[in-house]
Amino acid sequence: MLEKITEAAPTNANLTGIAILLFTGCAGALLLLRGRREAWPLLGLLALLLFNSVLSKNFFSIVERDGAYYGTPINLLNQGSEVMLLAIGLTLVIAVRGIDLSVGSVMALSGATCVILMKEAHCGPLLAALLSLAVAGGVGLFNGALVTALNIQPIIVTLISMVGVRGVAMLITRAEPVTHTDATFAFIGNGHVGGLPFSMVLVAAVFVVAALLCRRTALGLFMEAIGDNERASRLAGVDDRRIKLWLYGFSGLCAGIAGLVAASYISTADPDRVGRLRELDAIFAAVIGGTALTGGRFYLGGTLIGALLIQTLSTTMYIQHVPSEIEPMPKAGVMLLSCLLVSEESRRRLLELLGLKRGQ
Amino acid sequence: MLRWDRRDLPLMVTAVLLIALYSGVLVCYDAARSLRFLVDLIKGNAAMGLCAVGMTFVILSGGIDLSVGSVVALTTVLVGTLVAGGCHPVVAFCVGLAVSVAFGAMTGHLIHRFSLPPFLVTLAGMFFARGAAFLVSMQPIGIDHPALDWIVDELGFALAIPGLDRTWVPATALLFLIVLVLGVILGRSTSFGRNVLAIGGDRQAALLMGVPLGATTVCLYALCGLCAGLGGVTTALIDSAGKPNIGAGLELEAIASVVIGGTLLTGGAGSVVGTVMGVMITGIVRAVINLDGRLPSPWHHISIGLLLLVFIVMQQVLIRSAPAARGVEYGHHR
Amino acid sequence: SREESDAARASQKPASEADAAGRKPKKLSEIVVGFSQTGAESSWRIAHSKSIQEEAEKRHVQLLFADGQNVHNNQVNAVNGFITKGVDVIVIAPQESVGWKPTLKEAKRAGIPVVLTSRGVDAEEDLYETVMVADFVWEGRRAGEWLAKQTNGNARIIELVGTPAADVAVMRKTGFAEAIAKHPDMKIIASQSGDFTRTKGKAVMETLLAAHKGEINAVYAHNDDMALGAIQAIQAAGLKPGQDIQVISIDAVKPAFEAMMEGKLNATVECNPLHGPLLFDTIDKIVRGEKVPKRTIVPGQIFEREQAAAAIGSRPY
């Protein structure tokens, strides 16, 4: 398998390319051997990277400047951080059979709050960021409260806040994009730590927090139980309402962080356009990563890979000069292929076709 | 034979609230006190409503279809291009519908055959159909054909209620109403409708009870494709144009209407009648904001959110506090 | 039969009494104007709305404002609502030029004059009173000509296109293509949609810069927002926007002037959103029964870096 990768990589490709492909390939193979679900989206990602490495000579080139790295792979991570952040929060909500469509709007709100606080209330960037995260978390908790206390279907609650919260974001910026140049603030979406984008540090932090909370405590078990059979878990003494409430809050918080990254990335709070349709990308990332929309088992690692897959896909479109109009088509193709890859049933059928019939 | 059943409670509550909402609007805005307002409501939401009818079945089965907005666009450009190429509009409509049905059936087939999550497949379908629409025509195309003008201007009937105004009910509104009636019948009185409910209620049990999962799933998504195609035809009629970029976000609106109408997103419970109420509710909320006309842009969003929120909360509170809701839900929950 | 029912309705509603010869003259302050706006998607659009709303207030016209939230169907519904309500004049800022015919016919049947602003529609001229637009093709052409002059007809360009199929984008693309067609050495390396947003403008630019390292020396953005995003991407790539890479865009909103003053943007072609005064002058004429020209071009001009400092003070948006 490894030899294949090196073969497939173009001879003129630089070391980074080979390294990245090798790494992805090895990780994929390892996961596959251990029977982990994350293996499949990772293999999908590998295929996409291979495709790019063949077609675009500069794809993997990374340059160092002022102690920071630049290049397409780095851009991929930086631009993908928004979806990754959203998707981490969403994965947890989806695990308990919920959904949060408001994340895109919450992004707009938190960005707007932060910029307005700095610009008009003359808050320090840190305070402004914290306050806007509180607002974002608050929206999440509000969603959660409606879902748990009133038993309203999550999709409708969050659809309503998706519309309403966007309005609030527009209201506080008077519907205009508001630019604010502040070096500290700009650092969130553009800065580098140890040569890597700061947004990735944020993603890593959020991921680690989420993973620790879910896997080192019994929270993950409770969430999977709630998602699988809510009634039975409640009878077993799981506090489903409270857990759900906080998960929505967490999703709001993640969206808030993503909103800060987005606003900082362009030093502008754009209330109308930021985060639009991002929720679908994030859900896609979660689902392709192995988390079922019907709740139950969830895979945070898979989610990150899924988000990366989606970002790589968009980047590929830009680089291969796919006209924006027909851009959706290849995107659909890759999506379909990757979900076929992820689905056990289709893999089984494929094996059958190849004459390797087994089991059932 | 109508019988009181707890399962009808959400529907009743929604109906009562819808009537209350409508009466409220009638009291506050005299421009709403006309038949035309009602017809506008139906006509203006016909495309979305048509999609929502199809979506109702898909959601009842526990699935979802995100591709409807793009299929609407695909249908309109197909119609537009064909008419521009000298085709008769009616033929063009048929081609558009055939394509959208085939598209839906394909989606359903993929979902069933490879047991893929509907969300992913239809999301891919959403991108695919959008791309296909742009492939058919990169630019919007106006449709100019006497037959089309005839349909738009002449097909329909004048509705008059003594004491109220006289108004014109156009073909698009008629189409919506007809599909609606068919949808209600399909949902309530055919074995297809029951099978869909069964699949959504408990897939495993449905399988054990001999429901043909495959055929039903394919038919379901084909039906949803058909409804989206009809939505496309309606849009083409309302605009006299085919546009590859139209209908973005339509799927979420349709889903919202379905769910507001009391259908469970997890499947198994709900009705087309509820969906129609959902469509009317979202339609009225939007219409009210335009009728008022004093709200700046941000408040458009906020008010839509707030009004819907109030509605939903009242719906839930009423359903929960209704005396019939007391007692126990035994057994299954999915 | 349809005409009958419309006529019946018209006779019931004195508010919109229609007689073909000429409407009963009215004063501006007595009328109700319904305004269907596209949405609030850009600084330009917001300046446009604001200009019209402020002017209406100034002239004591009752203005009904409907935000279409960038969905064509919402706008159609809003206009139908205006017709039902029986307003005196309908102002439409269409999101798209195509797809208005039946709705305009409806308005005509109800005898309500329609004024189009910011974008024309693809329909017979007798369906509306007048249209008030900027010349988008001209804007694109002007940008192309300027870039050709600036680079001596030798440029490798990234074009940041607006939303796919939006006709502003289509026209600005066409105009630009016309202008550079005369110069064989001006090449568009890549033409990608930035959706008229800063975020996507920056993301696309970042990616393309990495993929075409050292090849690019000019950026043409269909609006200022995308150009501002692109400028950030150029800076992040360690290049100097405005020097290493020429940047030209369209709209001329205030942030663009700020960027020009910092030397990062080279030029911007004005697309004037302040339609308010002209619009209500026209409406005034229409309700008084006077003739108005079918088409008014709202003039624009090009602003270069050197003019920025002087002009910025007088930019109202």
Added chain:
Amino acid sequence: MPVSKALLSVEGLSKSFPGVRALHDVHVEARAGEIQALMGENGAGKSTLIKLLTGVYSPDAGTLRLGGAVIRPTSPRHAESLGISAVHQEISLIPHLSIADNIMLGRQPRRFGLIDGRAVRAKAREALARLSLDLDVSRSVAALPTALQQMVAIARALAVDARILILDEPTSSLDEAETLRLFDVMRGLKAQGLAILFVTHFLDQVYAVSDTITVLRNGCLVGQYASSELPRLELVQAMLGVKLGAKDRAAPGGPAGPGGEASAAEPALAARGLERKGVIGPIEFALRPGEVVGLAGLLGSGRSETARMLFGIEPADRGELAVNGRATEIKTPRHAIRAGLAYCPEDRKVDGIIPNLSVRENLLLALQASQGALRVLPRHERERLVQHYIKTLSIKTPSPETPVKLLSGGNQQKVLLARWMAMQPRILLLDEPTRGVDIGAKLEIEALVKSLSEKGVATVLISSELEEVARNCSRVVVLRDRKQQGELVGESVTPSSIIQAIAHQKEAPSDA
């Protein structure tokens, strides 16, 4: 075995699941006009055999013959068209559909191409009438108690013109009267020439209706016997695969000394006028530590309701509840658990198991939930608990990591019991704890209850098997019409006296 033409013959049937050999080279024959009992321990492969017959699974090897012709059922629908109709072990009904729709799903009578609702209801009522049931068929099945759901499922299977009827533990939550009615119907069908396959863990029922008995053990066929020729003891030996000594586990002799006599100590649980309006009437009883109290009553008399109310699932809205002498308010299951209660629900599919989680996770869920998310049980402790309960209750599972939905029904039930045992509760509410559990394990569970009560645990036991109630309880509270009717204490707790107590109060029989 008498030689006669078999209607259904199964030859060399095998089926494996990852890690499990569910069936291995099984030969079974069923003749028309015969009731055949399918017996075996939990996990022996009974349900798997039935699912192979009905096309839910496809066999790894083997042939099925129906009337001599080879059949390959590919789906339940296909099997039904071949004349094989089945009631599966886990009740398979569509919750939101009405009773009528559930019974007639897929075979609704039509008029002008549309479903004729009136005819559907009439036919459904007819089907129920065969079981002497008179329900409002337009109500949704979700609102029915488990036993009635089971009856509806049976009615559905009876409503087909089948040649072979398969019933997988149809009586697991039925009480005596319903069971007898079902048997009557089965005998009627037998007379009409149907072949009936019937699974149960109740030996009495086997001998009451079956003509032949087929025994499976560990996926293999032990043998096919005529009922009259197989004494109970031998049947049990065949099932367990061991020779039973003097300590005959299968036939406990009469009412054994009921668990710990009521001590004079403070009641562990005391309900005074506890009631939920419109659901369950005022309940008045005290439960002392170490006592096992039975709840008896007819189907739908409110036994499960009482347990659910005590556990705070549908909390009481009036009356008082004291736990260990302290007034306690139980509004949610969490309150109840905190107060030391545990509740093993009756419907394991809905209220019990978390299907996709592993046996280990299911087993430890309640314990972990009571400790909170942050205090995670140490790994070795988890391992110890899981191994302990798998052994004590002889849970048959490939590994603790297996998703619990892949276990056989009886083993799922054991996992649930283990979940609550692991909590070491002070008050145990058991609603049909032995539902679908084989005889060996049943005795094991009873012994467990007994040993717990010796340790001072107070137990409320609900069971539709009166023998079981009589065996284990020192006191029985009789319910009727969702109201408390009376109490039987001490010596008077015998199956016949309980029947009398219920029947006595049922002077005017409600069923036609």
